[in-house]
Amino acid sequence: xxxxxxxxxxxGLAVLLLVATAADAPQLPIREARWLKTPxxxxxxxxxxxxxxxxxxxxxxxxxxxxxxxxxxxxxMLGGQAARVGLSCSSCHRNGxxxxxxxxxxxxxxxxxxxVTASIMSxxxxxxxxxxxxxxDLGGEPAKLRISRDPTKRDLSVFIHGLITQEFDGPEPSPAxxxxxxxxxxxxxxxxxxxxxxxxITLAVLGEGSAARTLHDRLxxxxxVPADVAEARCVLYVADPGPVDTAENDLxxxxxxxxxxxxxxRQLVGKLAAVGRGxxxxxxxxxxxMEPQRRRLRRHLAFLHQLGTYLLARVEYQRRVPDRIEHRLxxxxxxxxGRLRRLGPVLANGSVHRYLAYGFLGVTVLLLTLAVTR
Amino acid sequence: MTSPAAFxxxxxxxxxxxxxxxxxVGLMRQVHARLAGRAGAGxxxxxxxxxxxxxxxxxxxxxTGWPFRTAPLLLMGSSLVxxxxxxxxxxxxxxxxxxxxxxxxxxxxxxxxTLALAALDTGTAFGGMGASREITIxxxxxxxxxxxxxxxxxxxxxxxxxxxVTSILHDPSRAITPANLLAxxxxxxxxxxxxxxxxxxxxxxxxxxxxxxxxMVLEYAGPDLALVELASAMRLSVFLGLWATLFxxxxxxxxxxxxxxxxxxxAFTVKVTALGAALAxxxxxxxxxxxxxxxxxxxxxxxxxxxxVVASFxxx
Numbered sequence: 214x215x216x217x218x219x220x221x222x223x224x225g226l227a228v229l230l231l232v233a234t235a236a237d238a239p240q241l242p243i244r245e246a247r248w249l250k251t252p253x254x255x256x257x258x259x260x261x262x263x264x265x266x267x268x269x270x271x272x273x274x275x276x277x278x279x280x281x282x283x284x285x286x287x288x289x290m291l292g293g294q295a296a297r298v299g300l301s302c303s304s305c306h307r308n309g310x311x312x313x314x315x316x317x318x319x320x321x322x323x324x325x326x327x328x329v330t331a332s333i334m335s336x337x338x339x340x341x342x343x344x345x346x347x348x349x350d351l352g353g354e355p356a357k358l359r360i361s362r363d364p365t366k367r368d369l370s371v372f373i374h375g376l377i378t379q380e381f382d383g384p385e386p387s388p389a390x391x392x393x394x395x396x397x398x399x400x401x402x403x404x405x406x407x408x409x410x411x412x413x414i415t416l417a418v419l420g421e422g423s424a425a426r427t428l429h430d431r432l433x434x435x436x437x438v439p440a441d442v443a444e445a446r447c448v449l450y451v452a453d454p455g456p457v458d459t460a461e462n463d464l465x466x467x468x469x470x471x472x473x474x475x476x477x478x479r480q481l482v483g484k485l486a487a488v489g490r491g492x493x494x495x496x497x498x499x500x501x502x503m504e505p506q507r508r509r510l511r512r513h514l515a516f517l518h519q520l521g522t523y524l525l526a527r528v529e530y531q532r533r534v535p536d537r538i539e540h541r542l543x544x545x546x547x548x549x550x551g552r553l554r555r556l557g558p559v560l561a562n563g564s565v566h567r568y569l570a571y572g573f574l575g576v577t578v579l580l581l582t583l584a585v586t587r
Numbered sequence: 588m589t590s591p592a593a594f595x596x597x598x599x600x601x602x603x604x605x606x607x608x609x610x611x612v613g614l615m616r617q618v619h620a621r622l623a624g625r626a627g628a629g630x631x632x633x634x635x636x637x638x639x640x641x642x643x644x645x646x647x648x649x650x651t652g653w654p655f656r657t658a659p660l661l662l663m664g665s666s667l668v669x670x671x672x673x674x675x676x677x678x679x680x681x682x683x684x685x686x687x688x689x690x691x692x693x694x695x696x697x698x699x700x701t702l703a704l705a706a707l708d709t710g711t712a713f714g715g716m717g718a719s720r721e722i723t724i725x726x727x728x729x730x731x732x733x734x735x736x737x738x739x740x741x742x743x744x745x746x747x748x749x750x751x752v753t754s755i756l757h758d759p760s761r762a763i764t765p766a767n768l769l770a771x772x773x774x775x776x777x778x779x780x781x782x783x784x785x786x787x788x789x790x791x792x793x794x795x796x797x798x799x800x801x802x803m804v805l806e807y808a809g810p811d812l813a814l815v816e817l818a819s820a821m822r823l824s825v826f827l828g829l830w831a832t833l834f835x836x837x838x839x840x841x842x843x844x845x846x847x848x849x850x851x852x853x854a855f856t857v858k859v860t861a862l863g864a865a866l867a868x869x870x871x872x873x874x875x876x877x878x879x880x881x882x883x884x885x886x887x888x889x890x891x892x893x894x895x896v897v898a899s900f901x902x903x
Contacts, residue, residue: 568885572726
């Protein structure tokens with residue numbers, strides 16, 4: 214294989230992969246795709262609604278709003294099960310708006326709804342009733358929102374605090390972090406995005422080699438403004454899966470790629486800590502681009518993804534459909550066996566007379582049966 | 588069927604049982620002694636005991652009547668008839684029509700009842716206690732015996748023991764049907780109870796208040812005791828032989844030829860010896876059951892027998 218042809222082929226495969234995701238959603242190894250039920254997955258993954266953010270004039274407040282925005286997008290803010298599956302505030306409120314295509318198995322009914330009292334997420338508020346409600350648009354009309362934005366009251370702060378600690382079983386947020394998120398949500402309003410439409414998400418392309426550079430240039434050409442890692446909404450990591458030498462097998466390749474990704478994450482964390490900026494690493498989407506002979510590795514990724522989808526689907530199914538066999542067959546069977554067990558000591562109480570009667574009756578009935586049937 | 592050879596075969600069967608029974612008892616005692624860490628008296632000791640007893644002068648307690656005097660003879664007689672009737676060495680016996688399930692169980696019960704009446708006749712406390720216990724056990728064991736052998740007779744369509752044995756010989760897969768296995772366990776428990784082995788009765792004691800069989804024969808002495816002992820040993824042999832014949836009938840002679848008879852004798856000896864040794868070895872690890880718990884065991888065996896019949900109706 215000619216080494217010079219590789220970047221072009223890699224990019225072609227990257228595009229193919231993205232296109233394939235739109236047609237064949239479960240194959241996509243991108244986490245966000247799991248909670249999107251949408252006619253156009255590609256659009257949902259690459260664009261987002263305009264953020265209705267009116268940045269305040271005051272410098273201290275600006276800083277607070279920026280911090281709040283970062284926390285709003287970090288799964289670590291919610292903690293608990295949400296952090297484990299990668300849900301953040303912005304999963305439901307994309308860019309501070311709503312998300313009409315949000316569909317999390319077991320929590321959502323129709324796309325764009327969520328049951329905030331589901332026991333999957335919360336041990337406090339789980340009510341075992343499936344009652345999903347539409348996700349509100351935080352940048353929408355304030356009168357339509359349930360929680361008052363009145364700065365003189367603490368309604369919003371109390372609500373967000375309860376949401377984190379009770380709805381999602383998250384850790385207790387620090388007062389500064391809570392205030393930042395409140396400041397961010399308060400800065401959202403319909404006046405700030407009049408006439409704005411959906412915008413491309415900010416992307417950061419990482420990776421060594423010409424493949425990453427080519428992808429970076431192409432994306433910039435189509436309007437996806439490449440951003441710095443700390444600011445980007447998504448990080449696209451282009452790993453070079455080409456064999457180091459011909460003796461490398463699939464397993465070695467996977468080990469090498471995961472080592473590259475881990476290295477990158479370490480570097481990112483170090484850089485961010487050094488500049489003291491940002492509270493969470495933006496969601497890292499390692500887009501491992503495969504060459505055709507690496508199909509096996511790709512199958513593994515697809516399998517892991519399908520397994521996750523299956524488990525979530527099963528939880529949803531079990532929540533939606535009560536087990537009829539368990540209720541109508543197993544429970545009566547167990548109860549009947551229990552009654553039989555209590556009958557045992559009555560039947561066999563150690564009395565010789567009773568046992569003699571059993572023997573007599575048994576032989577008599579047997580003789581009668583034989584006389585009738587034979 | 589009723590050729591002279593068949594009569595000879597039956598006679599050989601009776602002789603083998605009568606001569607071998609004390610040896611079987613001796614073997615079981617020897618196995619028990621060896622496993623318990625004793626040297627043991629040897630396999631021939633029961634025969635030596637019998638010889639010693641037969642030489643003694645007959646003695647009967649005062650105020651005992653005909654039940655006490657006739658019991659040893661009746662017991663011996665019923666045991667001899669059993670040894671002749673049950674197909675142990677050969678199925679080609681001139682007494683074949685008498686080898687009926689009910690007749691055999693009746694003969695077995697007859698011996699026990701005779702001995703119980705004799706024990707009552709002595710008027711002693713031990714005799715009465717032993718008889719009472721023996722009859723209790725008998726009443727619980729008889730249904731098990733009947734029903735278990737029933738389970739075997741249902742697929743054959745005959746209550747004749749020889750027919751049952753022949754059918755299993757022709758179709759060996761029948762030996763491992765659920766009905767057969769259940770009946771085997773039930774009949775095994777019944778045999779243990781009826782022959783007075785552990786955990787129902789302890790055959791090696793004359794001193795316990797809980798003894799059953801030995802309490803009944805406590806007043807016998809001399810030749811009468813020898814008869815009772817020999818008859819009891821023969822009953823044990825017949826019971827073990829019956830169990831072996833019903834559940835592992837291989838080797839039993841189908842005709843009265845000399846070779847077949849020799850093979851049948853060898854197979855019978857091996858099977859009964861193995862069963863007796865296994866029984867004795869098992870007894871080493873068992874304690875005697877409390878008398879009030881014995882009905883539970885026997886009721887359990889009856890339930891197994893009943894299950895065997897049900898299984899033979901549905902799967903047989």
